[in-house]
Amino acid sequence: MALPLASPVDVATYGHYSFDTSGTRYRFTGRIAADGPFPPEPGRYHVYAGWFCPWSQRITITLALTGLTGTVSVSYVDNARDGRGWAFRERYGPDPVNGFTLLREAYQATEPGFAGLVSVPALWDREKRQLVSNAYPTIELDLATRFGRPVVDVYPAGQRPEIDALDEWIGPSVNHGVGAAATAGPEGARARAGLLDAFARLDERLAGQPFLVGDAVTLADIRLWVTLVRYDVGPNAQRAIHPGLHEFPHLWAYARRLYTIPAFRDTTDFSSFALPGVELPDWTAVSA
Numbered sequence: 001m002a003l004p005l006a007s008p009v010d011v012a013t014y015g016h017y018s019f020d021t022s023g024t025r026y027r028f029t030g031r032i033a034a035d036g037p038f039p040p041e042p043g044r045y046h047v048y049a050g051w052f053c054p055w056s057q058r059i060t061i062t063l064a065l066t067g068l069t070g071t072v073s074v075s076y077v078d079n080a081r082d083g084r085g086w087a088f089r090e091r092y093g094p095d096p097v098n099g100f101t102l103l104r105e106a107y108q109a110t111e112p113g114f115a116g117l118v119s120v121p122a123l124w125d126r127e128k129r130q131l132v133s134n135a136y137p138t139i140e141l142d143l144a145t146r147f148g149r150p151v152v153d154v155y156p157a158g159q160r161p162e163i164d165a166l167d168e169w170i171g172p173s174v175n176h177g178v179g180a181a182a183t184a185g186p187e188g189a190r191a192r193a194g195l196l197d198a199f200a201r202l203d204e205r206l207a208g209q210p211f212l213v214g215d216a217v218t219l220a221d222i223r224l225w226v227t228l229v230r231y232d233v234g235p236n237a238q239r240a241i242h243p244g245l246h247e248f249p250h251l252w253a254y255a256r257r258l259y260t261i262p263a264f265r266d267t268t269d270f271s272s273f274a275l276p277g278v279e280l281p282d283w284t285a286v287s288a
């Protein structure tokens with residue numbers, strides 16, 4: 001029997017998405033650990049992701065690089081939502097694990113009556129039939145480190161302090177700063193200044209090294225890149241922030257170099273996040 005799909009997005013009937021904001025934003029915070037309730041077992045976990053979503057793509061890139069695509073499964077919600085929240089539709093297919101049509105069913109299976117934020121990425125445990133976590137920062141860390149020796153170690157023990165230190169300033173200024181940077185008013189101006197300052201620092205750093213930390217891809221690159229690939233066709237599509245990433249030549253060359261790596265390229269669907277009518281920069285033109 002075919003798995004069910006949600007009906008098309010219908011804001012007239014269901015309204016816009018909203019949720020009860022009185023609780024914690026990221027309600028489920030379980031961790032994968034050998035000695036905990038969610039031990040690292042192949043085939044046990046599933047990631048509910050969104051192609052459009054940078055926080056989801058951090059995880060899909062991490063799974064591809066670490067060699068876990070056959071160990072942890074992934075499926076994708078639709079790019080748009082109405083008042084029912086994220087849902088499974090034709091474009092990316094049904095929920096292969098539970099046959100839910102709405103992602104909120106996974107949340108409500110975990111906590112009956114749950115009315116808080118239904119977000120992707122969310123990690124599901126097939127055995128306990130509940131969500132482990134929708135706390136995006138720790139899902140990526142657990143998948144990168146808790147499943148034995150990874151093909152590529154994206155969070156090497158010796159480099160963790162440096163990777164974490166980068167996240168402390170790239171997180172607020174770039175990953176969380178791009179949205180506000182495109183807006184008017186004093187807050188937008190502050191975010192813009194912080195973002196462009198961060199881009200300049202990164203450009204300088206990447207003038208002399210191929211990756212942010214050490215001589216191979218790490219979580220630091222993954223975290224930055226998912227924002228860069230969306231930048232000129234999303235938040236900066238109207239050039240509301242500045243003329244484009246190419247203004248930072250080392251950063252732009254670095255971003256395109258990472259795009260040649262299958263884990264980055266194959267987890268990217270420009271059509272899921274590019275604003276309508278926006279011209280795509282040539283991500284395949286790699287400079288030396």
Ligand SMILES: N[C@@H](CCC(=O)N[C@@H](CS)C(=O)NCC(=O)O)C(=O)O
Pocket residue numbers: 050052053054055056117118119120121136
């Ligand atoms: N805090 C983050 C990231 C995680 C996250 O919230 N994921 C998004 C999709 S990229 C989601 O499902 N958000 C639901 C919502 O904010 O309504 C953000 O604000 O972008």
